[in-house]
Amino acid sequence: MTPSDTSSGAPMILVVDDFADGRELAVDALTHAGFRVAEAENGIEALEHAQRLAPALILMDLALPGVDGWEVIRRLRADARTREIPVVALTAHALKTQAERAREAGCRGFLTKPCSPRMLVDEVRRIVGSTAR
């Protein structure tokens, strides 16, 4: 069960969350599931990583300080280099309107906190279509 961050063939997931423990939980779960993982703790960092690393998927907490998740999604969509990267939104608000809004903004998936690592990995696998492990 060695984290497979060295296996260059595995898809890379960018995890964006300002809450370190929550972010590392996702990182651990995804790493354990065989993905390569990059982290960003704010919106600007997320945009930089997205452009530079071209991840297979971005897992994004919508409630970020400063440039929030919605704005990051808008900028990703406006940039040809990042337009096609699927985004899974992560939010603490279990409101139907939030899920709809996320879908309208172009998110491919929507997860509500608290979200178990298993559910998170399942959702990422569903979109990336990887069985990396």
Place this chain on the structure above:
Amino acid sequence: MRAAVDPSSRPRRSVGRAGKRAGGSARIALIDALSECSDFSESAEVLLAWIGRWAGISRGVVLGPRAGGALSAVATHGIDPADAGGRWAEVADGGLVAAFEATEPGLIELRAGTPSATALGGGRFHAVPLRQPELGAAPALGLLLVAAQEAALPPDIAWAARALTDRLAALEHARLRRAEASGDEVSSRVREATRELARQNEHLRREARALEQASAMKSQFLVNMSHELRTPLNAILGYTELLLDGVGGECTPQQRKRLERVESNGRHLLAIINDLLDIARIEAGKMPLDLETFKIPVLIDEVIAEVEPLVDRGVITLSRELAPDLPAVTTDRRKLKQIVLNLLTNALKFTPAGAVRVEVGPEDGGDRLSIAVCDTGVGMSAEDQRRIFDEFPHFEGTVAGPWTGTGLGLAISRRLAGMLGGEIALASERRKGSTFTLRFPKRLQS
């Protein structure tokens, strides 16, 4: 004050020299003297003294009205005051009362034997009602009686009676003004009290607003707090799950058992936090209604499917009984489902063995529906039934098993039922079972 009548001692109050006819200065002297009088009797005395001096009247009396229609002597002239005091206290002889009520002066003859005739010594009298002609039928202020020397009323007496009347009217006005002033005092006190009341009302309004705000803040605090509690709890549950999944290497059976305890307690804590959040949201008015039209049987099936895996079919019969042709309902589906799920979970939790049945039927001619969850479980005493909808009620007879509750389920269900325009009724008997019945309108207006 009686001394004031004496012209020698108080020149200003003098009513002038003796004489047969009162000239201008004598009349001015009467006006002056009257203007210094402060009440009826003083004025009447001044008048009688003036008449005695200027009209040469030997006997006279001024009568004032008394309660009950009687008249009483206010001042006398040429009559022994002691004598008059005793006998004139009150007279209501017909002749005098009629003269008092008359509009014009007249000549009267006091009937012999009456107290007034005895006191005045008999004979004819000029009776002059002290009345203001401009006030028409208003009652006279008094009655002037003077011994008549001739049939015609002497002009000086007529004039003096008028002067006295004016003075009495002025005094009356002054009294009314004073009364008004004290009336003003009363009304100003009333105004002050009204203002005070308004101030207190405003104070209470402000306090009510402050309480409302405090309550809203409390609810907002709970919402925020629940959110803050969930974030770290999410990490605790997440890492526990990762460890159980073998992220840090395969767990020993001992470690696994302990981690599972962390997980189940964490999940229970999460359920409580979620319920608290629900209550806080409802109370803060932050749980909006989300209306949709749907079929009840589908919802019932969903709820049953959710609890099914936890039902031990060997000892529990779980069934549903739906009335035919149930109409589609328009209400908040999620809230309705939450209530039914809660009632059903509760029934299963308190039924160690037996039957649990969900019954759906129309109510009130079809405008409302009832969803009843009946069980043959442990039931409740009347005392417990009163507390069952409270937050965190504790009862005996909780069945060990897969059913965990937060102690907030029924409290939430009751609030949710209220939001749907409905209510939850309970019928229960110890060791026989319980029936919780939700009744709600078929069509909820937003």
